[in-house]
Amino acid sequence: MSERFPFSIPHGWFQIAYGDELGTGDVLSLHYFDRDLVLFRAESGEVALLDAFCPHLGAHLGHGGVVDGDRIRCPFHAWEFDTRGVCRKVPYAKKVPPKAKVAPWHCVERNQIIWAWHHGKGASPTWEIPEVTEVSSDDWTALDRHSWTVRTHNQEIGENAVDRAHFRYVHGATKVPESELQLDGHIRRAVQHLDMHTPRGEVKGKITVEAHGMGCTITRFTGICETVLLLSHTPIDGGSVDSRFSFTQRRADQGSGVAAAVINEVVRQMDQDIPIWEHKEYLPKPMLCDGDGPIAEYRKWASQFYC
Ligand code: FES
Ligand SMILES: [Fe+2]
Structure with missing residues (x-):
């Protein structure tokens, strides 16, 4: 710890x-x-x-x-x-x-x-990493990779996904996005409708997030340019994480500028989150309001990953 x-x-x-x-x-x-x-x-x-x-x-x-x-x-x-x-x-x-x-x-x-x-006590795996078929498909691009080393903890990075208000105030979304959260054992799913900044102006997009524990998240973007993003967050120690984003996109959607804009937008958002994470304090009892996302639910889900 x-x-x-x-x-x-x-x-x-x-x-x-x-x-x-x-x-x-x-x-x-x-x-x-x-x-x-x-x-x-x-x-x-x-x-x-x-x-x-x-x-x-x-x-x-x-x-x-x-x-x-x-x-x-x-x-x-x-x-x-x-x-x-x-x-x-x-x-x-x-x-x-x-x-x-x-x-x-x-x-x-x-x-x-x-x-x-x-596993903190050396227990064997209790689930598997799912196969993402797009990664090996000829119809999809080779993985476009981005990486960061961040002074934070996996739990804080995951919490960002359910922190609705920050999408507006950190990332500049035009309104606080609605999302539906489903917790199912080690899997956390969310569907989010989000406006994206692209060269064609603001475009309505749908983002489906499937987190398999705290280290592997598969995110699918539809509505703009079909994109699959594998996010991985690996603890270096108790206070720092290697984050890697690997994007693959449908080849048919390449070349318009929108495909690159989707990736740039996600990377831009990560760059905006990092200074907040690196300097914030973790509050076990935060002062939440009715406009916040399901932060308490997320924390309860996350607690299953500790011994
Ligand atoms: S074989 Fe001697 S230290 Fe490894
Ligand atoms: Fe964020």
Whole structure:
């Protein structure tokens, strides 16, 4: 738990990389969930995420570790660990110490993104990241990616979506947008009707938001230019988050300027939110009014992601 927020790192699926950032045999050193981690791609193509430190004498496998087959070899004394973190070989010993193991993490590659499951007590995943068919369709554009590192917590970012009034006062929407919120287990859905600024002036759009926990949100824009936006927010530690937005748009809608305007508008809104998030205080008991969105409902939903 950080000093700034009264909650820990949430559990759920979180983006740790794009698939194409990790070629076959590549090794990445990562720091997420307040942990040092190593991500590698075995020669079979399988992706593996392990705790970073070798149980032998503590070398960081992400700094000099080398992939050999389906194993990563420690740079210090060449012990080899498989994709589940089990030590399979000590090249200078007759016997592998039976308990030699690095903690493995659940990870999955889906929608061209590598996701890791984090749970404060180490529990296994209780849901899956859905397949977004547009991402692999030839009728849709390659992912257009944007990223930020933000000094905040996932809970604050999620709250922004139900904070109706800020759309007007931070983002300049002409009126406070109406939205219908549905909470269904780990999924939070919202449908929002919003005016968008485009080169053709203000256009009426519909936005369907589907958040799968606190780390993965799939947003669909219709009415202007068909757009699917994958938003991911990954805790680096208790007080900072890597946010990545990945857009795909129907190719048929490209070229008019509207498609680019939709992306620019979403990115502009993120840039407007960040200074508020980075400097605000989290109030456990905010002073709400009748025009505010369903903030209390959102907070109750969010509470399921903590141990
Ligand atoms: S520290 Fe990893 S093999 Fe020795
Ligand atoms: Fe916002």
